[in-house]
Amino acid sequence: MNELKHLLSPITIKKTEIPNRVVMPPMGTGLCNPDGTVNDALLAYMNRQASGGAGLIISEITAVHPSGLVSPFEVGAYDDKFIPGLKKFAEAAHAGGGKAVMQLHHGGRESAYLLKKGEAIGPSAVPSLVYRQEPREMTLEDIQEIITSFGSAAVRAMEAGFDGVEIHGAHGYLLTQFLSAISNKRQDQYGGSFANRARFVVEVLREVRVQVGEDTPILLRISAEEFIKNGYTVEDVQTIVPDLVEAGADVIHASIGTHGSPGGITSAPPEYDTGFNVWRAKKLKEVVSVPVIAVGRFNDPLGADDVIACGDADLVAFGRQQLCDPDYLIKARQGRNRDIRICIACNQGCIEREMLEAKSVRCAINPETGQELVYPRKPAAETRNVWIVGAGPAGLTAAYEANRLGHQVTLFEKEQMPGGNLLYACKAPFKQIYGDWIQWLIDQVKKAGIEIQTGTCVTDQMLDEAAPDAVIVATGGEKIVPPIQGIDLPIVCDAWQILGETVAPQKNIAVIGAGLIGMETATFLTARGSAVTLIDQLPKSPVTKFTSHGYGLHKRLRGDDCRFMFGTALQRIQEDSVTVITQGEENTLSSLDQVVLAVGMNPRDDLKSKLKENEIRHVIVGDALQVRRIMEATEEGARAAWEL
Ligand SMILES: Cc1cc2nc3c(=O)[nH]c(=O)nc-3n(C[C@H](O)[C@H](O)[C@H](O)COP(=O)(O)OP(=O)(O)OC[C@H]3O[C@@H](n4cnc5c(N)ncnc54)[C@H](O)[C@@H]3O)c2cc1C
Ligand SMILES: Cc1cc2nc3c(=O)[nH]c(=O)nc-3n(C[C@H](O)[C@H](O)[C@H](O)COP(=O)(O)O)c2cc1C
Secondary structure (H helix, E strand, O other): OOOOOOOOOOEEEOOEEEOOOEEEOOOOOOOOOOOOOOOHHHHHHHHHHHOOOOOEEEEEEEEOOHHHOOOOOOEEOOOHHHHHHHHHHHHHHOOOOOEEEEEEEOOOOOOHHHHHOOOOEEOOOOOOOOOOOOOEEOOHHHHHHHHHHHHHHHHHHHHHOOOEEEEEEOOOOHHHHHHOOOOOOOOOOOOOOHHHHOHHHHHHHHHHHHHHOOOOOEEEEEEOOOOOOOOOOHHHHHHHHHHHHHHOOOEEEEEOOOOOOOOOHHHOOOOOOOOOOHHHHHHHHOOOOOOEEEEOOOOOHHHHHHHHHOOOOOEEEOOHHHHHOOOHHHHHHOOOHHHOOOOOOOOOOOHHHHHHHOOOOOOOOOOOOOOOOOOOOOOOOOOOEEEEEOOOHHHHHHHHHHHHOOOEEEEEEOOOOOOOOHHHHOOOOOOHHHHHHHHHHHHHHHHOOOOEEEOOOOOHHHHHHOOOOEEEEOOOEEEOOOOOEOOOOOOEEEHHHHHOOOOOOOOEEEEEOOOHHHHHHHHHHHOOOOEEEEEOOOOOOOOOOOOHHHHHHHHHHHHOOOEEEOOEEEEEEOOOOEEEEEOOEEEEEOOOOEEEEOOOEEEOOOOHHHHHHOOOEEEEOHHHOOOOOHHHHHHHHHHHHHOO
């Protein structure tokens, strides 16, 4: 048992006792109906999340006014028609015995949805840094209307049964747009000095306080630092927080970043340590006497306990960790820390899936999240003898899920070590956490009693001889070897040999292929002191800088002076050089010590025709179906098991 004395101690805000110091911070899901009403998928999600026992559950962004919607799939609180659904939502958020607070939100100019329709508003007509379009500047009447709408929405939250409200003043949405000198160019009482720019936030707080009364907890979420060139700093925020508390804030929730902050700092990638943002919470705590919530890559309840013990913050929020394993607190309480599925901060299933792919929330390594309605909880009606071929993310997930549902699982892996491509993916800088996750999954599979038959390559002959009821083909991809002159020379190796450390890196290296694997390999090499030229026939890398992972990769390679040659095709390889063609012109890169191939993978074809021929029920999942990412591998692996 872990004592977690500080984390599990209650705290009282106004007259509301919060049973422990663990906060589920607001996380938009995109699960509601397209008119902002609550539906069963959202309720099932919230119920499951709340069941983990966080003391304070803050619901996702909830629109106070239609002019502030960032998506049609944003929960609404701008009309009484939403109250019946919000009642059920509040009930679900109370499922684990914690208190529930609704987050009140207006997106201002950071709404691609309203910008497209020409309907977005903001403090000034300054274009969004992300969407590059400008909103209409708010009139004084608009300002008054939005302030009033925060108050009315707060009243609806209370009618629905929430215990309090959180005003979203962070992350570049309307309130931050007023606070920021970058987006607020107003000449009136709402612009100019920082105190003037904070006036809108102060008036929102005052209005909400008037509407909800003295005893209702009001939280204010604020980005303690804008984290953008010429943005406001934590020292600036220190000058206004006392006024914000005076205006009605009972708790300060110290987040970070704005739309356009580089590298997705708000939901930070693994380059940032767990709890990296606590020092800003501490800075704000220095100037106010109300409780402060710390947030930012927390995944360890023991570490969070220390944060509270040493007085740096009063409560700690676990965002993506909650999505990744809603039971993390239960497990920590029981001393089962090793069973906690630790968030890898990849953002693939959660925030980036929502923002970049306009899809609802998931988790790349927890197939239950966002799918609570379809996630099977009871054993399968008919159990099957299933073979799972391949112990990468897809096969391991399929094995775990199939076993959980009562099927009889045999899991094969042709290599000596299970883990698939994750054994290589975890080798680049800051990706050890991916290796920790795959090891966790291997351990969980073994703990569930599944034997992984390593060193066993499933063959057509084995399929002829045995007759499993079903086969899940999770055999992954096969490296592409381009038919190029010189490919067999000793100077040539591939990314897997480098990352797997079976071939030692040399000094002067050409990496062929600037996709994810090529870029990861290049950072691995530059981190070891090699000089790398990355060559790709495409005009630019397919790895986008819009993801936090891609941003970090590009930044590191630029910082390491990696040379990029795009629009350049490899022609042939010589003993210590390569010949390439750029825009029709042939060039030779000489004095090379090594040529590393990273030109991609194709789905592995083995077994597929035999399974068809023998009419064995089967499903192909993950990279074996189409070479993609962890998200698809785990999702398809799980679904295959659910649908056996
Ligand atoms: C260097 C590198 C970095 C990457 N970085 C990322 C990243 O940051 N984010 C991300 O989302 N994705 C990343 N990927 C991609 C990701 O690793 C894959 O999408 C994922 O591993 C696919 O999972 P899978 O289970 O389908 O296949 P794999 O992981 O390839 O696993 C397939 C397994 O099947 C085994 N096998 C094959 N044939 C047989 C057989 N006949 N019998 C028994 N076993 C067999 C193989 O040995 C292998 O272990 C990266 C990949 C690489 C190589
Ligand atoms: C899927 C997702 C949705 C989010 N939606 C919101 C939101 O609705 N309101 C908000 O204030 N922050 C939102 N955030 C930010 C989180 O509340 C949190 O501050 C951030 O993820 C950092 O915490 P973590 O490192 O523990 O994940 C969201 C984050 C994620 C991952």
